[in-house]
Amino acid sequence: MRKDLHLTDQNYLWALSIFFFAYAAFEIPSNLLVKRLKPYVWFSAIMIVWGAVMVTQGLVHNSSGLLGMSVRWFLGAAEAGLFPGINYYLSCWYKRRELGIRVAVFFSAATLAAAFGGLLAAALSNLHGVGGKPAWAWIFIVEGLITVVIGFASYWMIQDFPEDAEFLTEDERAFVIARLQADSQRSAGGAEKLSRHHVWAAMKDWKTWFGMLCFAGVEVPVYSHALFSPSIINKLGYKATAANLMSVPPAFCSTIVSISVGYMADRTGRRGVYNVVLFSIAIAGYMILVISRNTKLSYFALYLASIGTSAIIPNTIAWLSNNVEGSYKRAVSLAMMIGFANLNAPAMVNVYRAAYAPWYRPGHTLVLSYAAMGLVSSVVFIYKLDRENKARDAGLRDERILADLRGRKGALRDGETESEYSGGTYETVDEARREKGDLWSGYRYVL
Numbered sequence: 001m002r003k004d005l006h007l008t009d010q011n012y013l014w015a016l017s018i019f020f021f022a023y024a025a026f027e028i029p030s031n032l033l034v035k036r037l038k039p040y041v042w043f044s045a046i047m048i049v050w051g052a053v054m055v056t057q058g059l060v061h062n063s064s065g066l067l068g069m070s071v072r073w074f075l076g077a078a079e080a081g082l083f084p085g086i087n088y089y090l091s092c093w094y095k096r097r098e099l100g101i102r103v104a105v106f107f108s109a110a111t112l113a114a115a116f117g118g119l120l121a122a123a124l125s126n127l128h129g130v131g132g133k134p135a136w137a138w139i140f141i142v143e144g145l146i147t148v149v150i151g152f153a154s155y156w157m158i159q160d161f162p163e164d165a166e167f168l169t170e171d172e173r174a175f176v177i178a179r180l181q182a183d184s185q186r187s188a189g190g191a192e193k194l195s196r197h198h199v200w201a202a203m204k205d206w207k208t209w210f211g212m213l214c215f216a217g218v219e220v221p222v223y224s225h226a227l228f229s230p231s232i233i234n235k236l237g238y239k240a241t242a243a244n245l246m247s248v249p250p251a252f253c254s255t256i257v258s259i260s261v262g263y264m265a266d267r268t269g270r271r272g273v274y275n276v277v278l279f280s281i282a283i284a285g286y287m288i289l290v291i292s293r294n295t296k297l298s299y300f301a302l303y304l305a306s307i308g309t310s311a312i313i314p315n316t317i318a319w320l321s322n323n324v325e326g327s328y329k330r331a332v333s334l335a336m337m338i339g340f341a342n343l344n345a346p347a348m349v350n351v352y353r354a355a356y357a358p359w360y361r362p363g364h365t366l367v368l369s370y371a372a373m374g375l376v377s378s379v380v381f382i383y384k385l386d387r388e389n390k391a392r393d394a395g396l397r398d399e400r401i402l403a404d405l406r407g408r409k410g411a412l413r414d415g416e417t418e419s420e421y422s423g424g425t426y427e428t429v430d431e432a433r434r435e436k437g438d439l440w441s442g443y444r445y446v447l
Contacts, residue, residue, distance in 0.1 A: 013349055013350055013353075015072050016072075016346070016349045017345075017346035017349055017350070018070070018072045018073050018076065019072045019073070019075055019076040020076065020342045020343065020345040020346050020349075021073070021076065021343070021346070022072075022073045022074070022075075022076030022077040022080065023076040023077070023079060023080045023339070023342045024080075024339040024340070024342040024343045025077070025080070025339075026076075026077045026080035026081065027080050027081075027084050027335035027336070027338055027339035027342075028199075028332055028335040028336065028339065030042075030046070030080050030081030030084070030085055030335070031081070031084050031085055031088050031331040031332065031334060031335040032194065032199075032328065032331060032332070033081070034081065034085045034088065034089065034331075035161070035194070035327065035328065035331060036194065038160055038164075039085075039089050039158050039159070039160060039161065040154070040155050040156075040157075040158040040159070040160065041155070042081060042085065043081070043082065043085060043086070043154055043158055044151050044152065044154040044155040044158065045151075046078050046079070046080075046081040046082060046151075047082070047147055047148075047150060047151030047154060048147075048148050048151035048152065049074075049078040050074075050075055050078035050079050050147065051144045051145065051146070051147030051148035051149075051150075051151055052144065052148060053071060053074045053075045053078055053144070054075065054140050054141075054143060054144030054147060055140065055141050055144035055145060055148070056071055056144075057071050057072075057075065057140045057144070058133070058136075058137040058138065058139070058140030058141035058144065059137070059141070080339075083110075083338060084334050084335045084338045084339075086106060087103055087106070087317050087321070087334055088321075088330065088331050088334050088335075089161075090102050090103060090106065091321040091330060091334075092161050092162065092180075092188070092327065093161075093162060093176075095179060095180060095183040095185075096183055096184070096185075096321075096322040096446060097183075097266045097267075097269055098266060099266070099318045099321055099322065100261075100262040100263070100265045100266040100271065100314065100315065100318040101259065101262040101263045101266050102262075103262065103314040103317050103318045103321075104258045104259045104261065104262030104263075104311075104314040104315070104318075105259060105262070106314070107258060107310075107313055107314040107317075108254075108255040108258045108259055108310075108314075111251050111254055111255055111258070111310055112251060112252070112255055114226075114251070115247055115248045115251035115252070116248065118247060119245070120139075120143070121139050124138050124139045124142055124143075125138075125139070127142075162176045162177055162180070162188065162189075163177060163188075163189050177189040184325060184433075184438075184442075184443050184444075185325060186325065186430075186433050186434050186437070187325065187326050187327040187328075187434075187437070188327070192326065192327050192328060194328050195328075198326060198328035198329045198331075198332060199328075199332050201326065201329045201437075202324070202329045202330075202332035202333040202336060203332070203336070205324070205329075205333065206384070207320065207323050207324060207333070207381075207385075207438075207445075208320070208324070208332075208333040208336055208337065210377055210380065210381040210384070211316065211319070211320035211333065211336075211337040211381075212336060212337045212340040212341070213373060213374070213377035214275065214312075214316050214319075214374050214377045214378050214381060215313070215316050215317075215320075215337045215338065215340070215341045215374075216340055216341040216344045216370065216373070216374070217279070217370050217371055217372075217373045217374020217375070217377060217378075218279070218282075218309050218312040218313055218316065218341075218370075218371070218374050219313065219338075219341035219342065219344070219345065220341070220344050220345060220347070220348045220366075220367055220370040221282060221286070221305065221309045221367045221370060221371055222309045222310060222313065223345050223348055223349075224348050224352060224363060224364075224367050225302075225305065225306060225309075227348075227349070227352040227360075227363070228289075228352060228360045228363060228364070229247060229250075229302055230247075231357050231358040231360070232295060232298045232299050232302055232358070233246045233247060233299070234358075235295040235298075235358055236295055236296070236299060249303075250302055250303050250306040250307075251306065251310075253303060253306065253307055254306045254307050254310035254311065255310075257278075257307045257310070257311045258310055258311040258313075258314055258315075260311075261274050261278070261311045261314075261315055262314055262315065262318070265315060265318065269446060269447075270446070270447055271315055271316075271318060271319040271322070271446060271447070272319065272378055272379075272381060272382035272385070272447050273382070273447075274311070274312075274315050275312055275315060275316060275319070275374070275375075275378040276375065276378050276379060276382075278307075278308045278309070278311050278312045278315070279308065279312065279371055279372075279374050279375035279378060280308075280375065281304055281307060281308035282304065282305055282307075282308025282309045282312070282371050283308070283368065283371045283372060283375065284304055284308075285301045285302070285303070285304030285305035285306075285307075285308060286301070286305055286364055286367055286368040286371060287368060288300070288301035288304070289301045289302075289305065289359075289360075289364040290361055290364045290365055290368060292359075293359065298359075308371075309371070312374070316337075317334065317337075317338075319446065320333060320334065320337055321334065322445075322446040323385065323438060323445045323446055324437075324438055325437035325438035325440075325443060326437040326438070329437060344370070347366065348363065348366065348367065351363040351366050382447050385445040385446070385447050386445075386447055388445060389444050389445055389447075392441050392442075392443075392444065395441075396422060397422060397423045397439075397441040398422070398423050398441050399423035399424050399425065399426050399429075399432045399436075399440070399441055400423075400424065400425040400426070401426060401427075401428060401429055401432065402425065402426070402427050402428075403427060403428050403429075423436070423439075423440075423441050424436070429442075
């Protein structure tokens with residue numbers, strides 16, 4: 001591809017980077033639109049658009065066509081809505097201790113698809129020369145057309161949010177919404193209306209920012225796998241289809257670990273501790289990659305890096321989702337977290353240059369620092385969540401409820417003072433829960 005399009009090293013790196021800039025820029029608008037335009041409309045539309053853009057990418061003939069037409073920019077803008085949108089969509093259907101396994105299955109499907117995608121690409125390479133087009137062009141065209149077809153089909157496959165899902169009866173709908181609201185998700189049911197308040201609430205929430213640091217600490221390492229793993233496998237002596245098959249075992253192991261972690265975290269109600277363990281495994285893998293000059297040892301380290309990082313992504317998504325209440329606020333928080341991580345991806349692309357092959361020490365060193373940041377952020381996140389839960393248990397965040405005071409004719413209990421109500425004044429407990437979301441004194445964070 002680089003030869004056919006006359007791409008310089010700088011052109012190629014820019015083509016990779018511009019995708020991430022667009023992806024990050026459109027995450028927040030997309031997550032807000034999925035609620036306003038309905039999931040089946042929005043998801044099917046963006047899939048059709050990015051499939052069409054992929055086809056266009058297979059029709060370009062030079063670097064100007066790839067970069068001048070901003071094909072990569074539009075591809076990133078279209079794809080921006082799917083990953084954060086699906087995770088947000090799942091969080092609106094399931095209770096907090098049911099979400100981890102669902103997110104893990106969704107992410108693992110993408111992991112396996114990427115692993116086996118090399119085999120599809122190898123099969124499509126046989127089309128080289130057909131219609132005067134090289135093999136890489138046919139890969140974009142065929143995969144783009146498949147995406148367009150699936151995009152059209154998804155319009156009838158994807159269901160709406162619980163309050164409007166047509167496959168539910170009225171009793172079933174009421175049951176689904178009631179169980180979500182009983183799980184501290186008072187925004188379930190569609191009563192919440194979009195306002196700038198929700199966007200601002202997410203942006204100033206410290207939990208969003210810790211989620212961003214944790215997720216950047218794992219997303220950059222995950223993206224790096226595709227850049228350095230082929231060189232390790234090639235040095236083992238595998239080529240073409242055999243090389244593609246050798247990339248499947250690490251992905252398969254990652255899938256097993258991801259789903260297992262999702263299940264165990266749901267059962268235990270603890271997610272942060274899994275992040276700490278998994279980041280530690282990933283760090284061990286990247287430390288080996290930095291110092292190793294033995295191909296077999298590096299391939300073993302690839303397993304550690306893949307297992308550690310891949311399982312953290314769905315766990316961190318479920319972790320932040322569990323700790324942000326308010327439908328639109330959660331949509332923005334998830335988009336900010338995933339978008340920030342993608343803004344960091346261009347740095348990774350630019351340190352995995354061909355000149356550093358096959359060991360890529362500068363790239364592995366950078367990725368190792370990101371993983372260390374993720375580990376530290378996870379530990380501090382656990383500490384802050386636990387401290388806030390203890391403060392609420394001690395009554396330090398209680399609200400002043402006017403209805404309760406009127407029932408006592410405004411009188412304070414023995415030993416009670418006005419200063420004890422640091423959580424604000426509200427007419428009823430239900431109003432406090434609805435208005436404050438995860439800041440309500442009765443809300444408990446998932447550690």
